[in-house]
Amino acid sequence: MKIKNVILRQLKMKLKFPFTTSFGTFLDKDFILVEVQDENGLSGWGESVAFMSPLYNEETLKTNWHLLEDFLIPMIMEKEIGHPDEVSALFEPIRKNNMAKSALEGAIWDLYAKRENTSLAKALGGTKQEIEVGISIGIQNTVDDLLTIIDDSVTQGYRRIKVKIKPGWDVDVIREIRRSFPSIQLMADANSAYRLSDIELLKQLDEFDLMMIEQPLASDDIVDHALVQKQLATPICLDESIHSVEDARKAISLGSCKIINIKIGRVGGLTESKRIHDLCVEHGLPVWCGGMLEAGVGRAHNIALTTLANFTMPGDTAASSRYWEKDIIEPEVTVHDGLITVPTTPGIGYEVNLDTVDNLTVRKQVFEKATLTARK
Numbered sequence: 573m574k575i576k577n578v579i580l581r582q583l584k585m586k587l588k589f590p591f592t593t594s595f596g597t598f599l600d601k602d603f604i605l606v607e608v609q610d611e612n613g614l615s616g617w618g619e620s621v622a623f624m625s626p627l628y629n630e631e632t633l634k635t636n637w638h639l640l641e642d643f644l645i646p647m648i649m650e651k652e653i654g655h656p657d658e659v660s661a662l663f664e665p666i667r668k669n670n671m672a673k674s675a676l677e678g679a680i681w682d683l684y685a686k687r688e689n690t691s692l693a694k695a696l697g698g699t700k701q702e703i704e705v706g707i708s709i710g711i712q713n714t715v716d717d718l719l720t721i722i723d724d725s726v727t728q729g730y731r732r733i734k735v736k737i738k739p740g741w742d743v744d745v746i747r748e749i750r751r752s753f754p755s756i757q758l759m760a761d762a763n764s765a766y767r768l769s770d771i772e773l774l775k776q777l778d779e780f781d782l783m784m785i786e787q788p789l790a791s792d793d794i795v796d797h798a799l800v801q802k803q804l805a806t807p808i809c810l811d812e813s814i815h816s817v818e819d820a821r822k823a824i825s826l827g828s829c830k831i832i833n834i835k836i837g838r839v840g841g842l843t844e845s846k847r848i849h850d851l852c853v854e855h856g857l858p859v860w861c862g863g864m865l866e867a868g869v870g871r872a873h874n875i876a877l878t879t880l881a882n883f884t885m886p887g888d889t890a891a892s893s894r895y896w897e898k899d900i901i902e903p904e905v906t907v908h909d910g911l912i913t914v915p916t917t918p919g920i921g922y923e924v925n926l927d928t929v930d931n932l933t934v935r936k937q938v939f940e941k942a943t944l945t946a947r948k
C-alpha cells in the first residue's frame with residue numbers, strides 16, 4: 573500500500589472529571605488525531621498520547637506535531653509499504669519520539685487491517701473475543717472519596733482497581749482500601765514518586781496482597797528497581813522505564829520487574845508492543861495494557877493489542893463514558909461486567925464520527941505528496 577494523504581488534527585476534549593496524578597490535575601485533553609489515506613481514499617486512524625506538557629515523558633503535543641510534519645510523514649509518504657511491521661524500521665533513523673511514531677504507525681496498522689478486510693486485533697495476531705478491564709483511579713481529596721469511587725467501580729464490574737500513590741498518600745490509604753475491600757484485585761501506581769531510600773516504606777505495602785506496585789522509582793531507572801524488587805514480595809511492574817524491547821530485555825535480565833505495562837505510545841507503536849509481548853512470553857512475565865486518557869481511537873488500539881494471549885492481567889481501558897461526555901467513535905467503548913467485547917469489523921472496529929471530530933478540532937493540516945508542504 574501507499575500513503576497518499578495524511579491529515580493531522582489537534583482535538584480538545586473535555587474530561588468528565590478532573591484526573592489527578594503525581595504530575596498534576598487534568599481538566600481536558602488536547603491530542604493529535606492522525607488520519608492516513610491510501611490511493612482509494614480509505615482511511616486509517618491513529619492517536620497520539622502525548623500531553624501538552626512533558627511530564628509523563630519528554631514528548632508534548634507540539635513536539636509530536638513537529639516530528640510528524642517535518643520528519644515522520646515525509647518518511648512514509650508514497651513509500652510502498654507491504655506490512656505495517658516495516659514502518660518502525662523506516663522510523664529507525666529518528667531517535668525516540670515514540671509517541672509521535674506510534675500515532676502514525678497506528679494509523680497505518682488500521683489502514684492495513686481495513687485493506688485486508690480483517691480486524692486490527694486479528695491482524696496483530698490476537699485471539700481473544702473479549703478482554704478484561706480494570707480501572708485507574710487518581711489521587712482524591714479524601715480517602716472516603718476514593719472508597720466511594722472504588723465501590724462504584726466494583727459495582728460496575730471492573731476486574732481490577734488501580735490507585736495512584738505518592739508520599740503521604742500510600743500505606744494508610746491502601747490499608748483503608750483493604751479494610752473495606754479485602755478481596756478485590758488491587759494495585760498501586762507510584763508514577764516514579766519514590767526513591768531508593770523509601771525502601772522500608774515500600775516494604776510495608778507487602779502486607780496488602782497487591783497484584784503489583786507500578787513504577788515506584790525514577791522514570792529512567794532499571795538498576796535501582798532491581799534492588800527494590802529483591803527486597804519486595806510484591807511484584808514490581810515497570811511502566812515509564814520501558815521504551816523498547818531492548819529496555820524490556822535489560823530489565824528482565826536484571827530482575828527489575830516481574831510484570832510489564834505495555835503502552836503503545838510509550839514504546840513507539842504496535843509492532844514494538846508485539847515484540848515486548850513476545851519477549852515476555854519467552855521469559856514468563858505477564859503483561860497488561862496501560863492507559864493514557866485516550867479518546868476512542870487510542871482506546872480501540874489498546875483493545876486490539878490486548879487480544880494478544882499474554883495480556884493476562886486486566887488493562888486500563890475503561891468505558892468511553894468513564895472519561896468523556898461523548899467519544900469520537902461509534903459505537904463508544906462499553907464495558908459489561910468488567911469485559912469489553914472485541915469488535916470484529918475491519919480495522920479498529922469502531923467508526924470515527926467526523927462531525928464530532930470537526931467540532932472538537934482546533935487545528936488541522938493536510939499533507940499530500942504533490943505539495944508535501946502542507947495546506948493549513
Ligand SMILES: [Mg+2]
Pocket residue numbers: 761763786787811812833862
Ligand atoms: Mg503507570
